[in-house]
Amino acid sequence: MASSPACLHRIRAPLQRALSASLIASSRSYATIPEATSATTTPDLSTTITKRRPTYFKNTTLASLDEFIANSSASSPLPPTEAYTLRTAEVGPASNRRTITRLPEWLKTPIPAGNDHYKSIKKDLRGLGLHTVCEEARCPNISECWGGSDKSAATATIMLMGDTCTRGCRFCSVKTNRKPPPLDPHEPEHTAEALARWGLGYVVLTSVDRDDLADGGARHFAETISKIKSKKPSLLVEALTGDFRGDLDMVKIVAQSGLDVYAHNVETVEGLTPFVRDRRATFRQSLKVLEHVKTVMGQDGMITKTSIMLGLGEQEEELMDALTELRKVGVDVVTFGQYMRPTKRHLKVEKYVTPDEFEMWRQRALDMGFLYVASGPLVRSSYKAGEAFIENVLKQRANGRKGMVSVNGKLNEAAVVDELKSEGR
Numbered sequence: 001m002a003s004s005p006a007c008l009h010r011i012r013a014p015l016q017r018a019l020s021a022s023l024i025a026s027s028r029s030y031a032t033i034p035e036a037t038s039a040t041t042t043p044d045l046s047t048t049i050t051k052r053r054p055t056y057f058k059n060t061t062l063a064s065l066d067e068f069i070a071n072s073s074a075s076s077p078l079p080p081t082e083a084y085t086l087r088t089a090e091v092g093p094a095s096n097r098r099t100i101t102r103l104p105e106w107l108k109t110p111i112p113a114g115n116d117h118y119k120s121i122k123k124d125l126r127g128l129g130l131h132t133v134c135e136e137a138r139c140p141n142i143s144e145c146w147g148g149s150d151k152s153a154a155t156a157t158i159m160l161m162g163d164t165c166t167r168g169c170r171f172c173s174v175k176t177n178r179k180p181p182p183l184d185p186h187e188p189e190h191t192a193e194a195l196a197r198w199g200l201g202y203v204v205l206t207s208v209d210r211d212d213l214a215d216g217g218a219r220h221f222a223e224t225i226s227k228i229k230s231k232k233p234s235l236l237v238e239a240l241t242g243d244f245r246g247d248l249d250m251v252k253i254v255a256q257s258g259l260d261v262y263a264h265n266v267e268t269v270e271g272l273t274p275f276v277r278d279r280r281a282t283f284r285q286s287l288k289v290l291e292h293v294k295t296v297m298g299q300d301g302m303i304t305k306t307s308i309m310l311g312l313g314e315q316e317e318e319l320m321d322a323l324t325e326l327r328k329v330g331v332d333v334v335t336f337g338q339y340m341r342p343t344k345r346h347l348k349v350e351k352y353v354t355p356d357e358f359e360m361w362r363q364r365a366l367d368m369g370f371l372y373v374a375s376g377p378l379v380r381s382s383y384k385a386g387e388a389f390i391e392n393v394l395k396q397r398a399n400g401r402k403g404m405v406s407v408n409g410k411l412n413e414a415a416v417v418d419e420l421k422s423e424g425r
Contacts, residue, residue: 104352107338107377120198157204157240158191160224161217165208167278171267171309173342179212183220192227195235203228204263206240211280216242218250222257229258236260238305246285248292255293255302261333262293263305266326269318276312276347283322291329303371305333307380310358312339313350319361327368336361336375353377 092098164180165172184190195203205224210217218241225237238261244250255262268276270283290304306326308319326334336358341349355377362375 104377107340107352157206158195160187160191160205160207161210161220162208166211167209167280169267169277169281170347171276171312171339171342173346174208180208180210183210183213183217188220188224188227191224192231195228196231200235202236202238204238204240205259207242209242209278211245215250215253216244216247218244218247218253221254225254225257225259238263240265241289243281243285243289245280246288248288251289251292252296255296259302261303261305262290262297263307263333264289265307266322267307268309268312269314269322270325271318272312272314276309283325287325287329290326290331294330299330303332304330305335306331307335307337309339310336310353310361311349311351312347320364323365323368323370327370332371334365334370334373335379336365336373337379338377 090097090099161183162180164175164177166176166178166180168176191205205221207217207221221239221241225239228235228237237259239254239257239259240263241251241254243264264286266283266286267273273281273283286306290306293302293304296302308322310319323334338353338358339347339349341347358375358377358379362373365373365375
């Protein structure tokens with residue numbers, strides 16, 4: 001009997017646990033079972049609002065969906081006074097806000113999707129290991145130039161001698177290095193093969209500056225041009241070269257290689273040249289290059305071309321002086337385009353030049369005697385480079401003439417081209 005209290009304790013313990021569990025269950029409230037409320041009681045909405053879940057996003061203000069959808073008002077043309085007004089925007093964190101100038105409407109271009117011509121050119125470039133200044137310099141017109149209305153109207157700018165330059169101009173986004181990789185001996189053949197395959201009507205050959213080479217790459221340039229002409233004589237070739245450190249003998253080698261247009265860019269006015277271009281490049285040295293081409297090939301034997309960027313802080317008098325100097329050395333074609341800052345490490349844009357100002361400079365240059373002038377915010381040195389020249393050649397063929405036309409003939413042809421463009425044909 002002594003063991004009976006222990007047995008009773010063992011029996012009592014499970015009963016106590018069962019009773020306590022039933023009491024807790026009867027008093028527990030579940031989220032899915034609302035508490036009983038009287039029919040006359042109105043729930044307080046302020047007490048039922050749950051606390052907002054914390055978020056990682058700092059800015060909780062969201063734009064309306066309408067701001068991302070083009071409406072009828074956006075597509076309607078704006079008056080010039082409103083269209084040419086620059087707009088600003090506040091960027092950066094609240095502790096370090098700064099005001100930036102937004103890109104004007106006339107400088108905005110569609111994303112370069114391209115057609116079949118564009119895709120074919122891009123595929124061949126990758127397959128043959130070739131480079132283009134269109135890609136390296138981030139040109140906004142790449143889709144339009146590579147695509148073209150048809151293959152004969154398409155224009156491509158091939159960059160020879162690699163994608164690394166030995167100079168460091170403050171406006172250019174091409175990679176720089178004192179010792180770039182050696183030249184590819186197969187590049188002239190690959191370039192000629194690709195251009196013959198594409199069926200282009202006009203091609204621009206340019207290159208990085210190769211001050212590490214004894215000839216600056218002039219013989220490589222000349223070999224590429226001769227191979228292109230041997231594979232497709234009808235293809236018009238423009239060579240956009242550097243200054244070869246002022247070695248005019250190298251300029252002569254390229255000029256006599258069989259090309260149709262010799263281009264060398266002065267880039268900006270003389271006063272800004274030391275700040276914009278590499279210190280090894282000077283305005284006067286560029287003038288000597290363009291002048292020597294005329295000396296070697298004759299005034300009517302070769303078309304010379306140059307390009308000037310606007311928006312770097314140049315003054316009107318400086319630009320007029322630059323055009324005067326270019327006419328003195330016989331430059332035939334000049335292009336004007338808006339300078340666009342590639343990255344924050346490059347020169348700032350001092351001014352966004354309006355389309356009306358570009359038209360003014362086009363007319364002034366034509367009045368000074370230039371044969372052809374391309375001027376506009378998105379115009380680049382090789383943008384639609386063959387437009388005027390191809391029209392000129394087609395008119396020569398229609399008239400049954402061969403060879404280069406005289407200066408007066410070229411003036412008449414350029415006038416005809418401008419007439420056709422103004423009529424929308």
